[in-house]
């Protein structure tokens with residue numbers, strides 16, 4: 001029997017405006033993300049700059065607005081000055097591999113230009129100094145000085161105009177090289193922010209953060225007025241040390257609203273510290289799945305072969321797609337405070353695009369980005385959803401009541417067209433959603449686009465690239481004031497409705 005939900009829309013009440021940067025991505029020097037991922041000069045699929053044409057085209061298709069780079073843990077010992085001009089491979093202490101070092105700042109800026117994305121550089125606040133960080137801003141954005149001259153000598157006559165910068169990556173964590181206490185962090189942030197903004201006051205600056213009052217209170221008290229963003233991260237399912245990814249659909253879906261809880265805690269912290277409305281959240285690394293890198297904290301040899309488990313496409317299925325849609329819905333709901341998010345990562349590992357020698361596979365999460373980036377709109381309308389819930393248990397045995405349907409109503413302010421995101425989280429039961437409130441009379445042509453596969457564990461791979469894909473149905477809606485849309489189990493849809501004139 002079909003479950004039933006009701007979505008009441010208040011079209012005259014706009015909750016806020018979405019920042020398109022929530023559809024951003026992240027790229028780290030890790031495994032096959034950069035080398036063999038987006039950058040592969042030896043590949044027959046590479047363009048004249050060494051970028052994989054198929055990857056660039058896919059990133060353009062989902063209108064990637066911003067790319068964060070170069071890490072991640074990698075950045076906390078990254079010597080950016082060795083990554084411009086003459087290049088020498090060096091030992092990467094984060095992932096314990098040789099870094100070829102052929103992809104640096106100039107290549108990253110070119111990649112962003114090809115994709116049409118804003119570059120977002122995360123600086124080294126581990127072993128790096130405020131001087132290194134501000135020199136990096138000079139290299140990218142100034143017309144004068146030693147570093148601008150070096151950039152010109154390296155072939156970039158014009159400034160690279162990097163607007164988004166972040167001080168550090170996860171420097172609160174013991175795993176990070178150059179980890180800091182809250183007091184050390186606050187001083188470093190003040191000095192780095194001051195110097196970076198003296199070089200270019202137009203930049204927007206984030207700091208590595210967590211939902212912790214003390215960590216934020218100290219940094220914001222020192223440097224809050226120099227900052228624009230608080231950067232937070234989240235991964236909700238870890239691969240085991242022998243490279244096995246979590247499988248149970250319900251276990252994974254039990255976590256679908258944890259990102260929203262994290263957003264709310266940071267929002268409260270910003271409020272408590274008097275920075276709500278001044279700083280926004282950049283959720284600049286997120287994914288349901290954590291990356292597989294066993295022995296990360298152990299000394300001795302890192303087991304690189306096990307990292308190949310990240311490349312097994314069957315690990316990424318409808319649970320990933322549904323979780324991703326719920327994450328994006330949470331950002332839309334909290335558009336007053338979440339201004340950027342970066343899916344981690346863009347290519348390979350646990351990302352939305354997988355590369356192989358002769359092409360790419362678009363994983364289920366890619367299609368969710370396609371739906372949201374191309375069919376949801378800027379204005380978030382007020383709505384109230386009544387939905388049944390079901391019980392799901394995390395692998396730790398924690399029971400969660402999960403709403404079966406999640407929905408957000410978006411509108412294009414120019415045309416009045418609507419894009420309603422509808423996520424059915426249940427693994428087996430369909431749900432019909434009655435949609436009310438769009439005004440009496442009128443009849444509208446509607447299109448329902450749905451990401452789905454034939455089972456919760458459906459996935460795409462080289463020999464089955466479209467097992468999960470977007471299907472499109474035209475619907476004729478007789479009465480816009482009250483109509484019903486059916487959502488199949490484990491599906492992500494966007495209902496597009498044209499405005500009635």
Ligand code: AHR
Nearest residue numbers: 072073074169170285291
């Ligand atoms: O597992 C990948 C790592 O996750 C990123 O490098 C880091 O920023 C995060 O802890």
